Amino acid sequence: MNALRSASDWILYAGMAVTMYGGAQWPRPSWPAVAAGVLVALGGIAARRRAGAPALEVETLDASSSRRPPRAGTLRDALAELVQGMETLSMESQHMELSAIKDRVEELLWLGPERVGASQEAIAAKVGFAAYAEVMAPLAASERWMNRAWSAAADGHRPECVASLTEALSFAREAEALGRERFASL
Amino acid sequence: MSGAPPPETNSIESRPYREITLASVLLGTVVGVALTVSFTYAGLKLGFIVPASMVGAMLGLGVLRVLMKKGSIVENNINQTVAAAINVTSGGIIFTVPVLYLMQSEAASRAPAVAAQASALGLTVDEFLKKNPGLVQLLDPRLLLAIAAAAVAGSFLGVLFIIPSRKQMIEFERLTFPSGVATAQILKAVGAGPTRFRWLMTGIAIAIVFALLTSLKTLFPGWHAPGWYERTSEEFDLGGLLGLPASVAVVIAVAGGLTSLGGGYITGKAGLVMMVGAVIGHWMVTPLVVARGWAPPEVLAQLGAKAAAKAGSAEGPAFVALRDSLAAAWAYKQVTRPLGVGMLLGGSVASVFLTAPMLFSAIRSIQKQRQASAASPRESRGPQEMSPSLLWIGIGVSFLVLLAAGFLAGSAVSPLRIVLAAVVATLWMWLANIIVSIATGKTDNSPLSGMALITIVLIVSILGKEGAVVALLMAVSVCVATSQGSDMMQDLKTGHLVGAIPWRQQLTQIAVAWVGPLVSLVTLVLLSKKFLFGNDPLTAPQGQAIKAALEIFVPPPGTDPVTQQVAEAVPWRYLAGATSGLVLTLGAGGGLGVVLGLSMYLPMSVTLTYCIGCAIAWATEKKMGLAWVEDVGVPLAAGFLVGEGLAQVCVVFFDLARSAL
Secondary structure, eight states: OHHHHHHHHHHHHHHHHHHHHHHTOSSSOOHHHHHHHHHHHHHHHHHHHHHOSOOOHHHHOOGGGSSSOOOOSOHHHHHHHHHHHHHHHHHHTTTSOHHHHHHHHHHHHHHTHHHHHHTHHHHHHHHOHHHHHHHHHHHHHHHHHHHHHHHHHHTTOHHHHHHHHHHHHHHHHHHHHHHHHHTTTO | OTTSOOOOOOTTTTSOOOOSOHHHHHHHHHHHHHHHHHHHHHHHHHSOOOOHHHHHHHHHIIIIIIISSOOOHHHHHHHHHHHHHHHTHHHHHHHHHHHHHHHHHHHHHHOHHHHHHHHHTTOOHHHHHHHOHHHHOOOOHHHHHHHHHHHHHHHHHHHHHHGGGHIIIIIISOOOOHHHHHHHHHHTGGGSOHHHHHHHHHHHHHHHHHHHHHTHHHHOTTOOOOHHHHHHSSEEEHHHHTTOOTTSOOEEEOTTHHHHHHHHHHHOGGGGGHHHHHIIIIIIIHHHHHHHTOSOHHHHHHHHHHHHHHHTSSSSHHHHHHHHHHHHHHHIIIIIHHHHHHHHHHHHHHHHHHTHHHHHHHHHHHHHHHHHHHHOTTTSOOOSSOOHHHHHHHHHHHHHHHHHHHHHHOTTSOHHHHHHHHHHHHHHHHHHHHHHHHHHHHHSOOOHHHHHHHHHHHHHHHHOGGGHHHHHHHHHHHHHHHHHHHHHHHHHHHHHHHTOOHHHHHHHHHHTTTHHHHHHHHHHHHHHHHOOTTBTTBOOHHHHHHHHHHHHHSOOTTOOHHHHHHHHHHHHHHHHHHHHHHHHHHHHOTTHHHHHHHHHHSOHHHHHHHHHHHHHHHHHHHHHOHHHIIIIIHHHHHHHHHHHHHHHHHHHHHHHHHHHO
16 A cells, blocks of 8 residues: 555656646647646546555654653553653652653653654544644644743753643643543544 | 642742743843844855754754853744744845845846946956946935835734634644744753753754854865865765756765754654655756756757866766756756746645645634633633734735835836735745645745745736836745744744744734844945945855746846747746646645645755655654664754854854955
């Protein structure tokens, strides 16, 4: 399927090249050539549809080259793991070293929002843009609060860091609940 | 861990976390105004500006953090947002407003009264004009007021139109916005650990040295550079070295090259698709036009004569190379670039259609969040986005200001047509804002002058030739709006990465949106008293390019039939390009038409260097691993972007100081 997907991309580009060949002619574009290019591109699009959705990021990513924990399981597992991690971090954040909070936030970002975001094309192809957006809205809000917690930790401001983690957790829970429903087929 | 006693509260923790503060807004305003004045001058001289985000963030790091010892990361983010919001609009002003001055001095050069005055002083007309720029470059105060109103309206509309797309572009589509990422790297440098900090600083140092070396001719105008420096300080012609035909551009950017390389690296493997458009545009379409002679015979004859005069002969390899290179430049400008602009347009329309569900989800999510925070204000930390009703009010008021500007400038046009032109310009502004934001989000490159050109074509087609000034006025508004909108998105991306509250950034950007256009316009008017635009040192390259384009669609008296023929052909290229962009994006999604169109529109040197950056990112990820990319590669690449920006600011200040002395 990957080979068909790759071939379909090249058919698309060939269609574009033929369209441009027609469009460049002087003084008026050659509309038959433009139409032929569009037809070739449509062929590429048909082949792309046949090839199906691209793979989810977890299936393609080589996590061994990163110092981060390996990503495993389905996207629903990832969201559950994010919530679990956030709960622990939220509870311990009053006492943890601020630099340790930053490291843990980076790991959680990698496990949750970054993973779902990297698979957006595949998710949208499988469950639709709207479902992806529905889960991503609270997940991205959680990501932003996690980033704020990181910044506050770097600035040495523990109260803001702890408050931001609480906000991040509440959005992560919302995303996980929605993900269980919307990503059921993934 | 949980059993350990809580650490003691320090003095930082006892105060609220700093975000919008007087210090951050004041510092941002001072930096923004200083850079706007400098880059209005520099833009007229060199044809580009440097966004203030990264420079502002660096200064903020020094002033808020080191000197005041109380700045936070998100506070510095507000400072860079303000600085960039003010400075970025100077691009919109210097690309468009000088056209009015250029038209004025051209008309003066033909006026018998000027010829008489010049001859009375024993001067040629050109010499007279250069000595008395203030006499000929005088805009009617009414028109100046109209320009100011259109620019300010555009500035507000640019921010207001793009705010609802934040969730969609940054959170859902997760566009890269390489400059936004680089700015976030600076803001977070203090807490990112020694390795990342060291590589960021190394990148900045390398880029400053490199950029200063490539700017030696600007720094020392009297310097006689050796031949190799002349040939390579702007770009490196690899194709020429490999013996490829002159029409096949294989060129690597040198001046500004590290910015393109760094931008490509931050984008990563995904940016490599740009090469497809570049190959089709620069290695297929342009050489085909040259080889097949798809141009008016008169143009080809003119180019041949020019090449023969330069080569000293009408045959031989030197003549052929020169002729082909001139023909390739013509083909790029009149064929490849319009096809690219068309693809951008078609691709953007399709992108808007395809991502409509995401946009609606984003708006629903904003409303839901606002309702939740209104229902339980104690539990929530307040709304995160600006109120949609405020946005609508702002858009309505700004539109009325733009309309008033149209009435002020367009006395020769019927009121109904001016209303129609303002409506079309505003709708187009919204789409252009999305096009430019997608383009900068995916590649860090902006098709700003292309957007100005389309505005002119659109408005002239509504108002006719007598509406040229109104068309230019709307182009000012669109250019300012698109610069402001894409900057807002870059800043919001930075804000997302450092955890800023979106509405606070949006509010500060709106609060200062009027400053930049006015500062830039006043600077431009002052400069017009001292320098004749279009001549050394203020050659106004972008203004000249837009004037040339305007003259294609609104030919001045006595225009030859060939120019007319070219003018008629260009819209067909837009149409052919738009067809392809529409089909590609509808079929393949991902804004494919926008990216491929942009790579046909941009010079090959920019795209090739950017793609080399993408390829290096891909190779280093495979070879060295993700950890290396995050700790070394991205900070180094971000440093390249920051360093070149800083060096350009230094070059401009040096040049200004020399002019003042």
